[in-house]
Amino acid sequence: MQKTFTLKTDNHSDMINITVQLEQWIREENIKEGIIVVSSLHTTAGITVNENADPDVKSDMLMRLDEVYPWNHKEDRHVEGNTAAHLKTSTVGHAQTLIIQAGKLVLGTWQGVYFCEFDGPRQRKFHAIVLPAQHKNR
Amino acid sequence: MQKTFTLKTDNHSDMINITVQLEQWIREENIKEGIIVVSSLHTTAGITVNENADPDVKSDMLMRLDEVYPWNHKEDRHVEGNTAAHLKTSTVGHAQTLIIQAGKLVLGTWQGVYFCEFDGPRQRKFHAIVLPAQHKNR
Amino acid sequence: MQKTFTLKTDNHSDMINITVQLEQWIREENIKEGIIVVSSLHTTAGITVNENADPDVKSDMLMRLDEVYPWNHKEDRHVEGNTAAHLKTSTVGHAQTLIIQAGKLVLGTWQGVYFCEFDGPRQRKFHAIVLPAQHKNR
Numbered sequence: 001m002q003k004t005f006t007l008k009t010d011n012h013s014d015m016i017n018i019t020v021q022l023e024q025w026i027r028e029e030n031i032k033e034g035i036i037v038v039s040s041l042h043t044t045a046g047i048t049v050n051e052n053a054d055p056d057v058k059s060d061m062l063m064r065l066d067e068v069y070p071w072n073h074k075e076d077r078h079v080e081g082n083t084a085a086h087l088k089t090s091t092v093g094h095a096q097t098l099i100i101q102a103g104k105l106v107l108g109t110w111q112g113v114y115f116c117e118f119d120g121p122r123q124r125k126f127h128a129i130v131l132p133a134q135h136k137n138r
Numbered sequence: 139m140q141k142t143f144t145l146k147t148d149n150h151s152d153m154i155n156i157t158v159q160l161e162q163w164i165r166e167e168n169i170k171e172g173i174i175v176v177s178s179l180h181t182t183a184g185i186t187v188n189e190n191a192d193p194d195v196k197s198d199m200l201m202r203l204d205e206v207y208p209w210n211h212k213e214d215r216h217v218e219g220n221t222a223a224h225l226k227t228s229t230v231g232h233a234q235t236l237i238i239q240a241g242k243l244v245l246g247t248w249q250g251v252y253f254c255e256f257d258g259p260r261q262r263k264f265h266a267i268v269l270p271a272q273h274k275n276r
Numbered sequence: 277m278q279k280t281f282t283l284k285t286d287n288h289s290d291m292i293n294i295t296v297q298l299e300q301w302i303r304e305e306n307i308k309e310g311i312i313v314v315s316s317l318h319t320t321a322g323i324t325v326n327e328n329a330d331p332d333v334k335s336d337m338l339m340r341l342d343e344v345y346p347w348n349h350k351e352d353r354h355v356e357g358n359t360a361a362h363l364k365t366s367t368v369g370h371a372q373t374l375i376i377q378a379g380k381l382v383l384g385t386w387q388g389v390y391f392c393e394f395d396g397p398r399q400r401k402f403h404a405i406v407l408p409a410q411h412k413n414r
Contacts (some may be wrong), residue, residue, distance in 0.1 A: 001409075002309070004375055015377030033140070035267060037373050043327045049232040050141055060214045060221040061228065068206055068344055076336045084327055084335040089274055090337065090368050092228050092323040094387070097175050097235050098222045099267045101140055103305055108179030111232070123162050127373045129311060129384050131409060132333050133139075133269060144332045170279070173313055173405060188371040189319045190364055199358040199366065206344055230366050235313050235373050236382045239278055244403050246317030249370070271277075271407060 001028045002129045005042075009120035011064045016115045017052060018126070022098070022107055026130065034132040038093035040126055043117035044085035048092040052112030065091070065118075085118035092116050100130070106109050140267045142179075147258035149236045154253045155190060156264070160236070161243055164268065172240050172270040176210045176234035179252030179265055182223035182257035186230040203229070203256075224258035230254050238268070277305045278405045280317075288371035289342065291326070291334045292391045295372035301382055302406065308379050310408040315371035317403055320361035323367040328388030341367070341394075346377070363396035368392050376406070383410070 003025060007016060028128060040046050051057035069084040069091075076083045098113065099106040101111055105113070141163060145154060160174060178184050189195035207222040209231075214221045236251065237244040243251070253264055279301060283292060316322050327333035327395060345360040345367075352359045374389065375382040381389070391402055 002375065002382075035269060035409065037375055039375055039382065040386065041382075043325075043333075043384070043386045048228045049181075050228050054218070055218055056215040056217070057181075057224050059223060060216050062212075063213060064207060064211065064221065064225055065397060069340060072341065073336075076332055077197070077332040078336050079332070080330070083333060085188055086333050087337055087340055090324045090326050093231060093369060093372075095373060096231075097233060099140065099175055099177055099265060101267075106140075106177065106179075107266075108263070110178065110181045125384070127375060127384075128378075129270060129409070131311060131407060133267070139401070158315060160318045185317075188366050190352055194353040194355070195319075195359060195362050198354050199363055199387075200370060202345060202349065202359065202363055234369075235371060237278065237313055238316055238400060239328075239401060239405075244278075244315065244317075246319070246401070248316065248319045269407060271405070 004125055004127045008123055008127050009117040010084055012118040012120055015058045017112045018115050019113045022113060026100055029130055031100055031130050031132050034100045034130060035097055036100060036128055036130045037095060037097050038126060038128045042123045044082055044089055045124055046089040046092040046116045047096045048114050049096055049111050051110055053110055058067050082119045088118040140147055142265045144190055144263050146261055147255040150258055152255040153196045155250045157251045160251060164238055169238055169268050169270050172238045172268060174238060174266055174268045175233060175235045176264060176266045177267050179263045182220055182227055183262055184227040184230040184232050184254045185234045186254055187234055187249050188252060189248055191248055195237055207263050220257045226256040280401055280403045282401050285393040288396055290393040291340045293388045294391050295389045298389060302376055305316050305406055307376055307408050310376045310406060312376060312406045313371060313373050314402060314403055314404045317401045320358055320365055321400055322365040322368040322370050322392045323372045324390050324392055325372055325387050326390060327386055329386055358395045364394040382383055386406055
């Protein structure tokens with residue numbers, strides 16, 4: 001089972017919680033046990049798993065990433081000027097693999113799955129595949 | 139097959155080699171061919187694959203990560219004050235996927251699998267799933 | 277299905293596009309639907325997915341990573357002196373998981389898969405496994 005999801009981001013940098021969307025799809029597909037691979041289809045937007053409670057974590061993370069990879073850099077040669085967004089994407093990862101157990105994502109109390117926009121706002125896409133486990137769970 | 143592992147970390151930042159534990163579980167489950175996804179259940183601790191020989195690599199890595207993402211930052215808003223640990227987790231990744239061949243992890247000579255503590259010491263958990271390959275290996 | 281690939285890198289730092297090689301192998305194995313896990317077998321070389329069009333993105337990324345993790349650091353203790361390469365590897369990831377649909381990698385228009393050399397030039401290896409989906413695609 002594969003599915004392409006679309007979303008519209010609202011800010012230049014943002015982390016959008018997609019956990020509920022993914023879990024809903026897993027329920028629809030009736031997958032009890034297995035993995036799901038979630039992949040951004042862009043080179044300036046990625047996927048990460050991080051804090052789902054205090055929104056200040058997101059804003060701190062985006063602020064700090066911007067410090068490590070500043071938007072403007074006098075030695076950048078890429079004409080689009082968004083090299084920083086490419087670096088942030090490779091840093092958090094273009095994709096994440098999540099585990100499914102008893103029909104739900106295996107996440108810690110504070111973990112959520114995020115689509116990371118690093119050069120928005122834009123219309124974006126991510127793609128997911130579910131691989132069910134082929135055997136009884138012990 | 140899925141399993142939750144627990145561990146007690148001893149330091150504020152640390153990389154704990156979990157390769158032997160994972161390979162032992164793969165043996166117990168008698169998996170010859172497939173993949174294993176290993177996921178931290180926390181937002182301030184991750185999983186990475188890196189040097190298993192010289193322990194100085196670990197201490198250098200932790201020291202350098204602390205330089206890139208300093209613990210104290212005057213603009214951080216997250217009240218728990220551990221934004222740096224969240225960033226390190228998304229940088230190394232909350233999870234890694236490893237390949238199994240002939241009953242063992244496919245790792246290079248110097249590669250080991252590490253649980254990365256970034257805000258310890260604490261009681262921690264990681265979760266793993268094994269997906270066996272469903273076909274003959276050529 | 278598993279396969280070890282070899283390559284010879286030409287520079288100290290480099291990003292080598294391996295997308296075509298991977299897609300060729302997927303065709304040979306006649307996989308229509310599933311995932312492929314691609315893993316570097318080294319601790320100073322990783323795998324990432326990023327821009328396949330403007331080569332300036334690659335050079336900008338390598339230049340910026342070198343700034344975040346400078347080669348020389350007065351506090352490094354690792355005798356080989358390549359701590360920076362270990363950090364870059366854990367940052368981009370030692371491995372990536374890619375989705376296969378209709379016999380091709382599911383990648384956005386600008387996405388390519390890269391072997392990232394951070395301490396070359398060297399003879400290098402990466403290893404891949406394909407896990408076919410076990411069910412009809414809807």
